[in-house]
Amino acid sequence: RKEVEQDPGPFNVPEGATVAFNCTYSNSASQSFFWYRQDCRKEPKLLMSVYSSGNEDGRFTAQLNRASQYISLLIRDSKLSDSATYLCVVPPDPGNNDMRFGAGTRLTVKP
Amino acid sequence: ETGVTQSPTHLIKTRGQQVTLRCSSQSGHNTVSWYQQALGQGPQFIFQYYREEENGRGNFPPRFSGLQFPNYSSELNVNALELDDSALYLCASSSSSRSSYNEQFFGPGTRLTVL
Secondary structure, three states: OOOEEEOOOOEEEEOOOOEEEEEEEOOOOOOOEEEEEEOOOOOEEEEEEEOOOEEEEOOEEEEEEOOOOEEEEEEOOOOHHHOEEEEEEEOOOOOOOOOEEOOOEEEEEEO | OOOOEEEOOEEEEOOOOOEEEEEEOOOOOOEEEEEEEOOOOOOEEEEEEEOOEEEEEOOOOOOEEEEEOOOOOEEEEEOOOOHHHOEEEEEEEEOOOOOOOOOOEEOOOEEEEEO
């Protein structure tokens, strides 16, 4: 099992749709999690942090299920500008700085 | 803009050559991490420097080496380039200590092509 696995995608959805991505991780000791967004040929940028059971920021909701070791990202009312690759990130254990990225899930929102 | 800069933006080398990539961290940040991102993949951790010392290394061979300078800028050196080294190399800066995690801010990357 890979350390961080994401829905392979791509996801093609119409504007206004709700879309959800899943990410599973193998290290049960991981304490915090992140979703990054990466536009085509650009650098990754932090979208959301997840430290407890979940986090919500406007149209974006991240949820954490420690028992099943997965994190989800829900996007409501999709906009054209949401088109990007979404990277699930599982940071290191304390004292280990090897930050693990998933391969990413590509989202295209169409008019 | 994150304030993290990288140079050069693009680079073309041939197999066997050596390359040096540079990164200037965001003001106030003392930690720099380097990542390799192949096409269609997520970034892979190469190593991290904290206050001029290596502070963790991923699964990369010794021909990948680095430095961090007193102003916290950093270099990534790759010797004996191979075709598979073609990728986007990302630098990320943060203000993390040895035992805590803080948000990493990425630079725009250097796209390396090895022919």
